[in-house]
Amino acid sequence: MKILHVITSLELGGAEKLLLDLIPAQKKQGIDVELLVLDLNGEVFLDEYKKRGIKIYVPEVNNKKSYKNIFQIARIIKEGKYDIIHTHLIHSQIWVSLARYMAKEPIYMTTEHSTHNRRRESSIFKILDKFIYSAYEKIIAISEATARELINWTGVSLKKIEIVSNGVSLRSFMGKARERKGNKIIMVSRFHKSKDHITVLRALAKLPKEYTLTFVGEGETEESVKREALMLNLGDRVQFLGYSNSVAALLKRHDIAIQSSNFEGFGISALEAMASGTPIVATNVEGLANVVDDAGLLFELGNVQDLVDKIKLLEDPSFYFQKSKDGIKNSLKYSIETTAKKYIEIYKGE
Structure with missing residues (x-):
């Protein structure tokens, strides 16, 4: 064939x-x-x-x-x-x-x-x-x-x-359930109208200054997101990494993964995060929510405070470890x- x-x-x-x-x-x-x-x-x-x-x-x-x-x-x-x-x-x-x-x-x-x-x-x-x-x-x-x-x-x-x-190629991303080491947040996603980077930035502005954020990806909305970061005075807490072919390693070096989308057919980036053992916080939109389910945390589309609250839930060490474990287990289906x-x-x- x-x-x-x-x-x-x-x-x-x-x-x-x-x-x-x-x-x-x-x-x-x-x-x-x-x-x-x-x-x-x-x-x-x-x-x-x-x-x-x-x-x-x-x-x-x-x-x-x-x-x-x-x-x-x-x-x-x-x-x-x-x-x-x-x-x-x-x-x-x-x-x-x-x-x-x-x-x-x-x-x-x-x-x-x-x-x-x-x-x-x-x-x-x-x-x-x-x-x-x-x-x-x-x-x-x-x-x-x-x-x-x-x-x-x-x-x-x-x-x-x-x-x-x-x-996804689970062998490339598969990690072990792990304990939280810091306050590094990562979002791996192209900059596109289907994604909602702005809500993530506004959530970061409400979180303690110990939290940092890395955006991995390129695209048409990148400049507008950079302007928002500047307006929110987040320049020293946000890194725009561009495209990377080392996503598996980046996920394992971060503590929390975010997938913030206006709409999503599936959510490969969320799946990769779960496979790596990095707890995922994702928008509660169809497609993405079905993949993440109870293995991660879901927040209301565009709701900054809801995202902040979900991120803070992961400050509990036992809850963090459980979500890391749940994500790995869930990823095995895909x-x-x-x-x-x-x-x-x-x-x-x-």
Whole structure:
């Protein structure tokens, strides 16, 4: 069986991180897997993909918004003689849904990675999305919330949807239940409208000065978050680290992980934190809350005081140790090997 995953870019994001672990895991289970990336501008993962021996194609146009992708994708699919074409994120979903009319042999699937996006704020895009998703024989949702929101938006049949939770490479992140050593908070997340870094900053301003905060990630809202940190006079307590490929080590050097999101399909960063033994405090939004559950602490979206209160609960040594232990136990349900196996079962079922 030969699979081609197609993704919009290799920028910092959950889908990009998922494929970085998923493709090698699928290859280890005997599947021939390759990757097509529409646009390498702004990439942060390319070297990591190459280190893992993943064969990557890039259309000559190297522009996720160009209609020329249709023809170049169709050519790559025909030449590769793939059994399954599996798309991720909107631009790849759009162009592949059109390219399939010129490359009809493979089975086409897509994964829905989020409960919300900006297109769903305008009814104009509903017609477009209905067309896009109708082009795929199977749609894989990363959570029940993701599936439900997609059905509500497009009316796609439930029979067409499979739910497969994301996974992580537990061996890379797995830690031991640990005691608290300090007051270092970390949030690993791209700077994007789907994330809520501002609430984390405002919570830090209310916490004792011994608390520090590290943001790991890059993105479009980074400058506005930096301005907020300056206005709150937090310059000496906040570090903007940028992109890092050493997240596992960073998590283990911090005491508390935060995942603050306006909406979230799943929450890979929260899962990585739990696997490392770093207690997680996350926004109580669908998708993310389902992953964290009772293994971490949940706070109300945008509620600064609620976040402060949840962080302070972890000042109790026994409670902190228990949450570290709970997180590790919860993470074991989400191994990348299990995720890869479930995807392969779906491929073979088609």
